[in-house]
Amino acid sequence: MWRDLLHGVRQLAYPNLCLWCRELHDDPAADFCQKCLAEFTTDPEAICPRCCLTVAPQVDVSAGCVQCRDIRFHFESATRLNTYKPPLSDVIVRMKRPPGEDLAESLAKVWADKMAAKMQPLKPDMVMPIPLHWRRRLWRGFNGPNLFAIALASRLRIPCRPRLLRRVRPTPSQTTLTVAQRRDNMRNAFAARKPKELAGKTVILVDDVLTTGSTLSEAAKALKSAGTATVHVAVIARR
């Protein structure tokens, strides 16, 4: 409540202040200035359709890029807003710490607008955030992936169904692990619920950052074993 109040007071005092760089801007409806918005969302690179890594232009990536070609993913495709680099990477780090919730909500809107345009042609039935366990602590009491999933579902006018997938065991932090260790670490970490609601469906799975794809792939595997037909991944950034 205090956070909402402070946000309200700040918006009244400085309605056109960019939430990131603190410069004044012209659009009272926007949370970010044009410069920041462009830096967050301008992604001119060619990307691998399987793992959303930046690839050299004109390289054939129909079967994946050099990084992912030999990895079996349980999701069909992956899309990002941008690469994990400043200023977007700084925004992602800052929004996970208090008082970063305003920032997360504003970035979720920007992200959902961009993602909705890319996801619409895939005819998704529902959106789902990656379930949190140890990461819940990092987000300090608010569920970041859920916030982004809700924003995207609302843009696409389809349901957000966070309860159909759950984490069945805690997994240690992945940051110091190799690719193979990450895969082992995540094995059978997820389980799907209500297979009737998932049967034959196309699901968009949402996470903040894609690093090796092992977490998202394990989650997609659980959805597939419950009968989900197709899983597309949408993230904020690719590391």
Ligand SMILES: [Zn+2]
């Ligand atoms: Zn700005």
Ligand SMILES: [Zn+2]
């Ligand atoms: Zn790839």
